[in-house]
Amino acid sequence: MSGHSPATPPVWQLDFTAALGRGPGRFELHVNRQLSSRRTALVGPSGSGKSLFLQTLAGLVRAERGRVMFGAEPLQDTARGLWVPPQQRGLGYMFQDYALFPHLTVAQNLAAGRRRGWLNPPRRRHDPEVEAWLDRLGLRDTAGLYPHQISGGQAQRTALGRTLLARPRALLLDEPFSALDPALRRELGSELLALLDSLDLPVILVTHDHAEAERLMDEVVTL
Numbered sequence: 001m002s003g004h005s006p007a008t009p010p011v012w013q014l015d016f017t018a019a020l021g022r023g024p025g026r027f028e029l030h031v032n033r034q035l036s037s038r039r040t041a042l043v044g045p046s047g048s049g050k051s052l053f054l055q056t057l058a059g060l061v062r063a064e065r066g067r068v069m070f071g072a073e074p075l076q077d078t079a080r081g082l083w084v085p086p087q088q089r090g091l092g093y094m095f096q097d098y099a100l101f102p103h104l105t106v107a108q109n110l111a112a113g114r115r116r117g118w119l120n121p122p123r124r125r126h127d128p129e130v131e132a133w134l135d136r137l138g139l140r141d142t143a144g145l146y147p148h149q150i151s152g153g154q155a156q157r158t159a160l161g162r163t164l165l166a167r168p169r170a171l172l173l174d175e176p177f178s179a180l181d182p183a184l185r186r187e188l189g190s191e192l193l194a195l196l197d198s199l200d201l202p203v204i205l206v207t208h209d210h211a212e213a214e215r216l217m218d219e220v221v222t223l
């Protein structure tokens, strides 16, 4: 299913080479394709470069050569020396291990999503938007707990909430369910789907699980 008309550009236009390491152990990823669906799954075996792909879009890794376009907007173009730093891309990147701040509570982790850059003032104590997301994500009872005191599903929701509170233009989710048992994985997958519907955010979901990719996303890209 394609989420755009001929008049609108694809969600992503990608033509790049990105690499990790050097010498004989060097890993190279060549990508030349458009992603037209607003919900794309990226599948592939372990080590095929799925995280590298996502990190190149997010700007966490610089492509060695080529172009990364989000809609009509270039985020990197080596031919023109153009590079938009990750914090200016307006993209929500969710790490595989959630990367929650261990010294902050669930509510504070959510609030941390609101900060822009390093120098902004500290979060307000009662932020209505944070409060709303605590309810929406079913985290009300865990608001005052620390990451080591919550379950994998709660950690996953906290990370998602933190990402969404930054009001991204698109989501990049790296194996968001990998730490969860199969039943919870299914439940949170369906929750995510409902949430994406309500937010109308384009998303790329990295997963090992082909069935999950087919179930949750419109287009499946294999690396």
Ligand SMILES: Nc1ncnc2c1ncn2[C@@H]1O[C@H](COP(=O)(O)OP(=O)(O)OP(=O)(O)O)[C@@H](O)[C@H]1O
Residues within 6 Å of the ligand: 020, 021, 022, 025, 026, 027, 044, 045, 046, 047, 048, 049, 050, 051, 052, 053
């Ligand atoms: N610093 C590095 N130097 C060289 N190669 C690296 C380096 N880091 C990772 N790699 C290799 O790059 C490849 C791509 O890694 P990447 O993490 O993108 O794969 P992946 O598909 O996301 O894997 P997984 O599903 O296991 O997370 C892997 O084969 C990995 O071994």
